[in-house]
Amino acid sequence: RAGVLATHYPFYDSPGFYYARMEPSRSYVLGLRIDEPFPDGTFINAEGPTHSWRSQPTGDGELVLVTGMEHRAGESVDTREHYRDLEAYVRSIYPVRSVDYRWSAQDYITNDGVPYIGPLAEGHENIYIATGFRKWGMTNGTAAATILTDMIRGRASPWAEVYAPDRFKPAASARRFLVHNIEVAEKYIGGVISRPAGDLADVPPGEGRVLMIEGQKAGVFRDREGRVHAVNPTCTHMGCVAAWNSAEETWDCPCHGSRFDADGKVIHGPAVKDLKPRGG
Template structure:
């Protein structure tokens, strides 16, 4: 599981992703020795698994390397909306990139929906794939104009968009942009069936194998892991955040963001559709078939990863919001998700950087990973096959020029430098005796910052809280009981084990 020990702290629901609880666990072997493949895919989420399947279908041998278990990371904590309606993005894309590249983004995400639907049908995947309309709805008169402009922009790009006055949710709304023929599914049941198609004919999946380093030597690449080495002609980094940054400076171009999900039961049928509000703190809604009746997933309350706040309040406020909209019979599940948001809001998909043409990345999905991750797999498969992707330009990692987004670029990096590196956000406070069961805190012990967590049995777990990725100081996440780095989103267990990259080494004991 992504989170820590998961004590309740009076929080609603069971601390578990519905997808992970209702999907079988995998048991692929660790990497048993050095090997060669045409392509090494690092990361076993929707991007990595889909890329591996498409490449194998094209005749390539593929080695998938996953640090833990496939599908149990970011993909296992999504809300699993399969839609090209990404809140309010198309008016922004047209203004920033022009109509041609905005259409590339639109077409890529629509094609991703079609690819998922085709794979579900072709392989008869039992994953609750259901076509539904998607809505971005206005909660105020001011938002109504923005939503109407989004509908116009989306229609101009050929998307199945319309502005509608009626939104089938309780409470007052002011219209919405509606996309027809979108979808939802059970992401793990989908992904695990795809994964089962990879082993054989020279292709394999290796779990419990952490990639540590990539070397691109023009004619071949090597991926060094904590076990053995994989040699390949190409490498795909599908690890959500590139654990190997190379000369791309992706750490300076993305912000880590966490958001929260509750799985609730309500006293009435949920309306037909998947929903998100247009402005302000995000409120996301969808339903899911489940044993015991329909489960409703409500999400939101996003914030920067590693903020020095009581993250339990985000779950509590999300529950309050859900109860303000629907009569809630029960809260059955709670979980949180992590995403990365790029400087200009569009993912980076393509070659890592100049001089690394055989190493490819896919990152920065801005909370829309089901379609963008699938589109990434399609784009990278074309590139590795030497074919031209019709959507590559808008996603190109080298499109970034600081001058084009200078204000946000500088603000982000000055904030990281001043607020997070060195631990200004996590000032040591208190004494070891003050740390209560279930609490984590950074203390100054023998002149050193020390991350202290006292578990429910009173045992103390101590770590050096300096992130092993780039030296920022991790903050305590009270809701998940983890140490989270505010700079680039690395996350660690109470004993310092890496839960989420880009870090590849755990937090050491105090003083090291």
């Protein structure tokens, strides 16, 4: 028998130390109507910062989807700015009639930029993973299906070595591995020792902040009706302090990308346990 962890991020991540070998990255998407014909197809720019474009026919006419403004999960001060900046970028190129949709998404980037597809780790040869697609899910998802089908059925795959999860290529991986884990250590230590200023009364409706309340950190969100939602902002994955995502109204971990709703319920791994209520 064989099992495949195709869960975006492997929820069983200790074998293989995937939390140390992948960086969480967020991007933003706008669905727009424009006043000029848009070429059929999918496009991405060659220079940075990266933006991609594609047309999407709908019952109400053509919709143009534009993505960009990527950043490491949990490290942006006001994520709403990314939507505004993305819209300004589009308006600098096309006359925009309306912005009908907006959302953000998250993916993981491996140390060398190539997905991990294959056995989870030594001693877990009957458990397979497919992760770290670097926002190229349609292409890499198809590759993963092909490779894993061959492996499970006992056939040799010509691509298995390229995507092997246990690979390590110093020239391609070492620098990113060190940078990622130094950043994680900085965010962990900084979050633990920080003593954020402010008072509960300073949090306006629709906003969230980490505050010190009775000597303990509290992640506080005040909804638009004035109700306060308070959680322990310590991520249940490995103990980093989550940051408030103002655009999505979630608590996002800056270390490994776990996300929780305003009441602390897990909505994205690697965490599998909810944040505790304030005082819990």
